[in-house]
Amino acid sequence: MRLIHTSDWQIGKVFRFADDDVLPVLQHERLEAISRIGRLARAQGADAVVVAGDIYDYTRPAERTLRQPIERMRQFPDLRWHLIPGNHDFHEPDGLWDRLLRTGLPDTILPHLSDDPAPLDAAGTAWVIPAGLGHRHVIGDPTAGMDRSATPEGAMRVGLAHGSVRTFGEDAPDHNVIAIDRARQAGLSYLALGDWHGALRIDARTWYSGTPEVDGFDVGGAGGGQALLVTLDGPRAEPVVESHDVGRFRWRREQAVLTDAAGIEALDARLRAIDRDDPSRVLVRLAVSGALNLTDLECYQTRIVDGLGSALRLLRIDGAPGLAPSPDDLDGFGLAGAVRAAADALVRQTHEGPEDGRDIAAAALQRLYLLARAGDPQSGGGAA
Known part of the structure; x- marks a missing residue:
């Protein structure tokens, strides 16, 4: 099977250095990137799109901002869109995720607000094991439960998480830190990560997709503006990962x-x-x-x-x-x-x-x- 791995859309992001002419263009292009991802998935015969957190840039978006990415995904009813909360849009009581559920989402748009495994594709040949965030900062490894997550015999296991595989200095608290060998420990065919804004290979089965639309001067040369096409030929086969440009700027x-x-x-x-x-x-x-x-x-x-x-x-x-x-x-x-x-x-x-x-x-x-x-x-x- 094939899937598209993306993350860190951060819809509604405010670029404080941009003037009134530039800001709405940058914000609009982040929505346009969703449509480009959908077209890429169709063109490459992907079964699903996995979005590894930070769909939104903050937890209290306006109603229009809340609905805009859903409407973009709705234009691709032949794809299954799997979403998890990140540190910018973490799942809090009566927060944006509960608001989204109350709007009545299509069956093909699937927010994962617990760590329960779910079919990744309609045939159930692969299962997603989500590890979304319930707080902006989680002490410990949010993916630790993946090791114990049960999936059908012979199914490919795809982890979906948001966090870092490294700490940032001795004085930095260990927030949202993911074991660098989680894919091996949990028997994952692939671990799709979000948080870093540049595309990055951790190992053969563990990747960051980066943000699909670059959002800063320090990311321009570090692999941003892409989505990853992942081909899985079996539970133990090494995934084939291809980077595709989807960003405009x-x-x-x-x-x-x-x-x-x-x-x-x-x-x-x-x-x-x-x-x-x-x-x-x-x-x-x-x-x-x-x-x-x-x-x-x-x-x-x-x-x-x-x-x-x-x-x-x-x-x-x-x-x-x-x-x-x-x-x-x-x-x-x-x-x-x-x-x-x-x-x-x-x-x-x-x-x-x-x-x-x-x-x-x-x-x-x-x-x-x-x-x-x-x-x-x-x-x-x-x-x-």
């Missing part, structure tokens, strides 16, 4: 030290190359340093801040190039007169003034430069 951390126009041009080309066909799929957090003269600083503003900032889905810039006016820059203000005197004074302030006033002086000098260029007929500015 590409998240990147980049850095640049800018000192001249060539560096700006190279940065522009590098960021556009992340996705040449559709730069609106790209979100970049860019760390910028260096120093530019006034001409190049204008180029940086035009090509990177304004140009790429409009082309990419999101360009978040940390830092900025400093200002290092060239003699040609200053000569553009004239060799004498009030404007040149003001420019010279601002240059001195950018180097010698109070620390908290240097950025202001640099911005003022750049503004003065742009105004001077606008009034110079040879620069292409000025009134017609």
Whole structure:
């Protein structure tokens, strides 16, 4: 049989760095990923989709947010969707899972709110052994009961759990920590895990699927944006696991030290190359340093801040190039007169003034430069 392993949808997630234009797009795409997972399952002949926790990002979603992923899954009545609570959407009394049950779910959408094994596929050739969370933090191993879970003779056993196979330092409490060899101990054909947001192989029978739609700059290069196609040929056969891209957005951390126009041009080309066909799929957090003269600083503003900032889905810039006016820059203000005197004074302030006033002086000098260029007929500015 074949199944799709996914997790960490985190529907309703709030991206606090995103503005009002970007946020709803990111949230909507997390729902679109569910439809892509369903189409992948159909195309690959999968019998079921197992979702290893964190379907929602928090325990008290609004009614619309609660129902939206269910409606996406409802569009695939030929698939069985097996869900468990994670640490973000743990099962609490009268919480979101009880609310979901009261809405009247289709028979093909199966929340597992206890640790009782259940048929994974309609024929019962495989059984799911769930280990959802009843609290955000569970002391001990939430999968410990899998060893004792009884399933029919000859059935393939698929564990479904949410947690970590490692602790995070001596001072970190042991919350939701799963035995790294649980698949072997419990006689599992496959153990589908959720919690880590990048796809990760623990051993031949134990995998994290990662989140289907990358949700942070630190996950972009770590296997996020995928779902796993798992082929099981028998209870003891080693599963065949294939990763399939289902995410839309590409998240990147980049850095640049800018000192001249060539560096700006190279940065522009590098960021556009992340996705040449559709730069609106790209979100970049860019760390910028260096120093530019006034001409190049204008180029940086035009090509990177304004140009790429409009082309990419999101360009978040940390830092900025400093200002290092060239003699040609200053000569553009004239060799004498009030404007040149003001420019010279601002240059001195950018180097010698109070620390908290240097950025202001640099911005003022750049503004003065742009105004001077606008009034110079040879620069292409000025009134017609």
